[in-house]
Amino acid sequence: MTTHVPGDALVSLNAVNKHYGQLHVLKDINLQVRKGEVVVVIGPSGSGKSTLCRAINRLETIEGGTITIDGKVLPEEGKELAKLRADVGMVFQSFNLFAHKTILENVTLGPIKVKGASKAEAEKEAMALLERVGVGQQAPKLPAQLSGGQQQRVAIARALAMKPKVMLFDEPTSALDPEMINEVLDVMVQLAKEGMTMIVVTHEMGFARKAADRVVFMADGQIVEDETPEEFFTNPKSDRAKDFLSKLLTH
């Protein structure tokens, strides 16, 4: 077990590079996220923010640089990588609940198969998590029977069931109807208050203001600004950020 000195980087990206063919999608990315920090990544579409998020648990491979999680360099493949991924919770834009499994089974699958928990123990913890995100009633249903907002809250519970060291959110509200966005954001704000380390790619500026410790602004594969929310929203330094923020306010 590595112990944490407060202020230690839990997630650390050093000179990370990635191309999609000709497109240089991540350019020399350096980012340190400390334990308990909530980092919101924003930027125009195509800026590489989702790729950055997905690279942290190696759903996207990288070509250069290193990514370390809790002091361990991300392994390339195999059992070691699977083990490390179990420590990194991930919430997707399209929920990706296992379509053939019930809500309860979705949440217990990881603890039972990866962590070797007993079924009874896993179900007890899963029910507690489902209650916590407000969908305890839905436990015996299949994912398709739930609304998008409910599915996304189940997806958060599924990730939390692994007791992750850090949670990644890849545009968690972008596929939701407007009236369902808040129920998901509320869960995320609560999680942030409880001290979870979070990296959140989102377009929800309200969430960034409310819950973020830092806002990272990306454009064209680069980190352009890395500020407190207050500083970023009231006093953006770069033209790219000023331009981006002005466009948000026009309508």
Next chain:
Amino acid sequence: MNTLLNNSDLFITGFRNTLILFFFSAIFALVLGTIVAALRVSPVPAMRATATLYVNVVRNTPLTLVLFFFALGYPKLGLVPIDFTTAAIIGLSLYTATYVAEAVRSGINTVPVGQAEAARAIGLPFTQTLTLVILPQAFRAVIPPMFSVFIALLKNTTVAAGFSVFEAGAIRANLSERGEPAMTGLLWVALVFIILVFILSALQRKLEQKWKVAR
């Protein structure tokens, strides 16, 4: 009707052997075909290449030749001796497995990539991602083509008659020896096959209803 009743011994033995061939070949083909399909989506290039080679070689060979090999060629290799029924089961399994593999692979392709990503994200390794998340959904998506493969297998068992296995396809020859009209015998054989396929189709409908995946 007399042709059937007077020779019920032939019909019963024949179809019993047909069902034995079908049952064992179907199980082996399902297991082997699923493994081959899994290899074809494996991240290891050598595994993909091996599985692709197997599917292309065996699927492109006429079934008669595959059975010829096991009935006549295999004994000359000097390995463990096998009887004709076992040889037929091995041949039918290896042949049908290629079709099962392709059906399963097309099913794997219908499962959204996000399902595999979510499985990997909670720390499941490749094999468990496949067996716990991808394959159960893939099978549900390919029940109709899978049953077509098994219906074809059921009828393909009659090819084994040519290799000294007394199954339904051999009933006519034996009826002729007893002086029965061949055409009547063939019609009865065909009718029993239609009934057997009907049972398979009913099973298919049942599974389709039970395993509907809602998205």
